[in-house]
Amino acid sequence: MSSAETRMTGGRVPETRMPTGGAVPPAGAMPPPGAVPPPGSVPHGGATPHGAVPADEDTSLGQLIGDLTEDLSRLMRQELELAKAEIRQEAGKAGKAAGMLGAAGFAGYMTAVLLSLALAFGLATFMGLGWATLVVAVLWGIAGFALFSAGRSRLRKVNPKPERTIETLKEDVEWARHPTK
Template sequence: MATVPRPSPSTQDQSPKEQVQDDRSLAELFGEVTTDIQTLFRQELALAKAELREEAAKAGKAAGLLSGAGFAGYMTVVLLSFAAVFGLAELIGLGWAALVMAVLWAIAGAVMYFMGRSRMREVSPTPERTIETLKEDARWVKHPTG
């Protein structure tokens, strides 16, 4: 009975692709890793840009609201103040009526300011998702199998 040589278990378990990859040089492997890292950083940069655009849009909307509130407040102050001052002047005198109206509009302006400021605080200048994925990438580079 003739014995047929069997392949060793280490080469039998590997696919042809894995056997070919084992023959690559260290320089080729390093080149692939470098290319992968460059691609990863490009993707992270694209994510950071997208997040910053999103935050800039939120800031623009908040600034638009603050500007609109300022203009509307100004127009309201001008038009209604004249009417209210002349109406109050019949009761307390023109000077006192103007002072009362100025205080009322100062209160309204303060309310709009605080509302706009609270909306502006919702804007985050740091790209949170990008920072988190960069941390994950750093953990992966330190421990690629775990």
């Protein structure tokens, strides 16, 4: 406090009053439309939170272009993060489908070997061992093909393109070309 202020207030510290009319807005909250900010609340140079432009100062074209460039850069970074997330999600689906195909192949192999032996020896009581093993091999080949087909159809459902990101990028380009639409 300056000496002039001390003389005017008699050495007392002026009391700070809270605004009347209910709750106090949180720090950084935007004032209602048409409200005039109190003197000294806007830093010299016009910088305000969230890129808001004070009503009583003119903003240069260079500053507007700078703000636009910053916003577009932020938007592109966010779009890139979205694309990465979508690709990770699709890669997870592809990994699960590939795992199913691998497991189906191994299970089919083990099943074919063991059951082929058991069935071949069982059929050998009615026909020659060679014919019995051929019949068994054909049956398990059909089962393996069915598992392969199911895994392949699931793998084909995986979409490698980040569709939502592509759509929003197209919208962003359209907006950048015609921002008033």
